[in-house]
Amino acid sequence: MGKDDKYAEELEVAVRAVHMACSLCQRVQQKLVSDNGGGGHVKSKDDDSPVTVADWSVQATVSLILSETFGSENVSIVAEEDVQTLSKADSEGLLAAVVKAVNECLAEAPKYGLRTPDGALGTSQILEAISRCNSSGGPTGRHWVLDPVDGTLGFVRGDQYAIALALIEDGKVVLGVLGCPNYPLKKELLNYHHKDNQTISTQSLSTSEAREKGCVMYARKGAGEAWMQPLIRGNKKLEWPNSARQIRVSSCVDPALATVCEPVERANTDQSFTAGVAQTMGLRTEPMRVHSMVKYAAIACGDAEIFMKFARSGYKEKIWDHAAGVNIIEEAGGVVTDAGGCSLDFSRGLYLEGLDRGIVACCGARLHEKIIGAVYASWEASTL
Numbered sequence: 001m002g003k004d005d006k007y008a009e010e011l012e013v014a015v016r017a018v019h020m021a022c023s024l025c026q027r028v029q030q031k032l033v034s035d036n037g038g039g040g041h042v043k044s045k046d047d048d049s050p051v052t053v054a055d056w057s058v059q060a061t062v063s064l065i066l067s068e069t070f071g072s073e074n075v076s077i078v079a080e081e082d083v084q085t086l087s088k089a090d091s092e093g094l095l096a097a098v099v100k101a102v103n104e105c106l107a108e109a110p111k112y113g114l115r116t117p118d119g120a121l122g123t124s125q126i127l128e129a130i131s132r133c134n135s136s137g138g139p140t141g142r143h144w145v146l147d148p149v150d151g152t153l154g155f156v157r158g159d160q161y162a163i164a165l166a167l168i169e170d171g172k173v174v175l176g177v178l179g180c181p182n183y184p185l186k187k188e189l190l191n192y193h194h195k196d197n198q199t200i201s202t203q204s205l206s207t208s209e210a211r212e213k214g215c216v217m218y219a220r221k222g223a224g225e226a227w228m229q230p231l232i233r234g235n236k237k238l239e240w241p242n243s244a245r246q247i248r249v250s251s252c253v254d255p256a257l258a259t260v261c262e263p264v265e266r267a268n269t270d271q272s273f274t275a276g277v278a279q280t281m282g283l284r285t286e287p288m289r290v291h292s293m294v295k296y297a298a299i300a301c302g303d304a305e306i307f308m309k310f311a312r313s314g315y316k317e318k319i320w321d322h323a324a325g326v327n328i329i330e331e332a333g334g335v336v337t338d339a340g341g342c343s344l345d346f347s348r349g350l351y352l353e354g355l356d357r358g359i360v361a362c363c364g365a366r367l368h369e370k371i372i373g374a375v376y377a378s379w380e381a382s383t384l
């Protein structure tokens with residue numbers, strides 16, 4: 001394999017696995033939304049954040065595919081979920097739902113050019129696949145980084161969420177893949193509040209808008225390109241790489257015209273601080289509030305210009321919430337740093353250790369510099 005083919009096999013498998021995960025999530029989300037709560041299959045974690053059948057099922061599926069392809073002894077995976085809640089005595093129904101979702105998903109593997117396991121997998125194999133994703137990453141070697149469902153709250157609300165898979169080698173993100181099953185045709189439909197206020201429900205969308213939503217974005221470090229594939233529907237097979245189209249960040253340099261996105265939940269970011277930054281910069285558009293790493297996707301493909309997240313002090317950002325998105329934005333021509341202008345450090349284990357205050361992602365260096373300046377000014381003012 002030549003230099004340009006580096007990680008070609010890893011990327012191909014990762015993209016296929018994420019397509020499968022998107023299909024799994026779509027099935028589970030449909031059931032959840034139509035059941036109005038999903039028959040108790042939404043659980044709360046210790047920090048009160050939700051976790052669902054989809055989170056565990058995607059983690060198991062991706063873990064199984066990577067192990068099958070590269071050999072489980074060669075695969076190190078850092079991922080969000082563990083089996084604690086699933087293994088509790090009262091979780092039988094939940095566990096059965098996970099086993100069913102994983103087997104249904106794996107049965108579709110040939111459609112994605114991957115192998116189906118011989119026979120259905122049992123509970124213990126699936127629990128084992130989930131628990132195997134217990135690596136803590138670090139500065140050396142290869143580590144896959146997986147957020148099986150990012151924005152689980154958005155997922156449960158029937159809104160935006162993402163499946164995020166990245167590969168880190170010697171502390172650097174070398175591959176990023178983001179599945180965004182509800183990514184809309186029109187960028188206006190990304191906004192959570194837009195949906196709230198103007199009651200754009202799936203039913204009110206035209207058929208083509210509903211049918212054509214969803215994509216997988218991916219990039220490889222140093223390639224200087226990022227790509228987007230539509231999700232596959234019906235019995236079509238995944239074409240590779242012909243159906244992909246190249247994506248590029250917005251060329252906007254004027255803050256007055258820029259759209260900024262941020263988390264939906266006030267608990268996850270300081271929305272008043274970012275409103276101050278936006279005002280300092282002369283931003284005129286309302287912030288677009290979107291669940292999950294779909295925010296990174298929106299910057300990468302030019303649907304928004306800026307993403308800011310300033311979590312409360314003491315909160316440590318996890319690598320799986322950012323790795324894939326950062327890689328895709330950078331290869332699509334954008335810039336991602338902390339509030340001090342330094343690159344994010346994926347080499348120090350589960351967390352983005354040393355992160356200066358918050359995250360600032362932007363479509364280009366000139367606009368990014370202006371934001372960092374505005375953050376600096378607003379920070380000084382807010383701590384006076």
Ligand SMILES: Nc1ncnc2c1ncn2[C@@H]1O[C@H](COP(=O)(O)OS(=O)(=O)O)[C@@H](OP(=O)(O)O)[C@H]1O
Nearest residue numbers: 149150151152263264265267268290291292311315
């Ligand atoms: N307190 C707090 N502060 C900051 N960040 C937190 C916090 N709690 C959770 N998280 C992480 O945020 C992930 C979801 O981020 P979002 O940008 O999608 O947030 S939001 O739902 O739009 O508000 C979410 O990822 P998932 O758990 O994969 O959904 C969390 O990792």
Ligand SMILES: [Mg+2]
Nearest residue numbers: 147150151321
């Ligand atoms: Mg997450």
Ligand SMILES: [Mg+2]
Nearest residue numbers: 080147149150
């Ligand atoms: Mg998650």
Ligand SMILES: [Mg+2]
Nearest residue numbers: 049050080152
């Ligand atoms: Mg979570």
